[in-house]
Every structure is written in structure tokens, then in C-alpha cells.
Amino acid sequence: MINSLTVYCSSSTEAPQEYFEAAASLGKSCAALNISLVFGGGRVGLMGCIADAVMQNGGTARGIIPRFLEEREVAHYGLSELTVVETMHERKMKLAEWGDAYLVLPGGLGTLDELLEVMTWKHLGHHHKPIILLNLNGFWNPLLEFFGRIAEERMVNSRYKDYYTICNSTEEAASLLQSHNTKADTTP
Numbered sequence: 677m678i679n680s681l682t683v684y685c686s687s688s689t690e691a692p693q694e695y696f697e698a699a700a701s702l703g704k705s706c707a708a709l710n711i712s713l714v715f716g717g718g719r720v721g722l723m724g725c726i727a728d729a730v731m732q733n734g735g736t737a738r739g740i741i742p743r744f745l746e747e748r749e750v751a752h753y754g755l756s757e758l759t760v761v762e763t764m765h766e767r768k769m770k771l772a773e774w775g776d777a778y779l780v781l782p783g784g785l786g787t788l789d790e791l792l793e794v795m796t797w798k799h800l801g802h803h804h805k806p807i808i809l810l811n812l813n814g815f816w817n818p819l820l821e822f823f824g825r826i827a828e829e830r831m832v833n834s835r836y837k838d839y840y841t842i843c844n845s846t847e848e849a850a851s852l853l854q855s856h857n858t859k860a861d862t863t864p
Contacts, residue, residue: 680714681706683780684787684790685787687786688721691721695722696725700726702729703727703732704730705850707730708735714740742760781810799836809843
């Protein structure tokens with residue numbers, strides 16, 4: 677059952693408008709599905725957009741932000757809960773722990789770092805949570821090609837493809853989240 681969803685995404689205010697629209701759509705879907713958002717706690721970029729959409733639609737949003745970013749005034753104070761931690765490592769651990777699944781929107785270096793970390797942890801058996809890549813406009817295609825290359829060169833086992841699910845639209849991602857919960861509801 678997915679009661680909480682950790683979302684990794686960009687904090688850039690200059691991301692393409694369609695990514696903001698996708699973040700808002702996913703936030704609305706999380707609220708409608710009664711799935712709590714867990715995210716990096718920022719009020720800017722796609723992070724702030726998805727959190728605002730969750731809150732505006734009656735959902736729950738839990739942010740986790742390191743003190744040095746809070747002090748730069750990027751913390752989102754309009755959330756259900758904002759946890760301030762001392763380090764980025766603490767933030768990443770809580771983000772990983774608090775979500776029942778991970779959804780990765782387009783993002784930059786931080787998003788890529790978070791994605792690779794939860795994939796590595798899944799590979800090592802540290803968790804068995806779903807990882808969903810939102811591949812809007814083929815955003816993740818170059819990375820997926822690289823994953824193919826490291827598998828071809830036997831740096832990873834070809835089972836790495838089982839670590840994540842690719843969704844090409846917000847509708848597909850919302851449907852996948854709903855199907856996870858529907859399956860969980862019918863499991864004896």
C-alpha cells in the first residue's frame with residue numbers, strides 16, 4: 677500500500693512550464709488518492725509546485741529541509757509538516773524512509789543523486805519500494821540509454837530494469853499509484 681510518496685524533482689524556477697503543469701497535476705492526484713507527499717521541503721521550483729497542489733487540494737505534504745537551505749528562505753512553511761535537519765544526509769535518509777514509494781520527476785544533479793541512491797539501495801536489498809520515473813518528453817532517455825550500456829558491459833545485471841517503472845505521463849503515473857493501492861486493498 678502506498679500511503680506516502682517521496683517525490684524527487686527540480687527546485688529550478690526556470691524548468692519548462694509543462695514540468696510545472698505535471699507537478700501540479702501529480703500533487704492534485706496525490707491529494708485525491710489520499711497519498712501523503714514527502715519531499716525536500718522547498719517552496720521553489722517543481723518541489724514547491726507539487727506541494728502547493730497537494731495542499732490546495734486538501735492533501736498532506738511533509739517537507740524535509742536542511743537548516744542551511746531554510747536559512748536561505750527557500751523553506752515551504754505552508755505544509756502539513758516541515759522538518760528541519762542539520763545535513764543533506766539526514767534529509768536524504770528521511771526522504772528515503774518516510775515514503776512507501778519514490779516518484780522521480782525531471783530534475784538536476786540533486787534529483788539524479790537521489791534517484792541513483794534509491795536504485796543502488798534497491799539493488800543491495802536495502803528496500804523493495806517501487807521507483808517510478810516520470811519520463812516527460814523523454815527527459816530520462818539519455819540516462820536509460822546509459823543504464824543499457826552499463827548492463828551491456830556487464831557492470832550491472834540486466835535485472836536492473838526491474839528496479840523501476842517508467843511512466844510517460846502524469847495520468848500514467850497516477851494510474852500506477854492507484855493500481856498499487858487497489859491491489860493492496862484486495863490482497864488477503
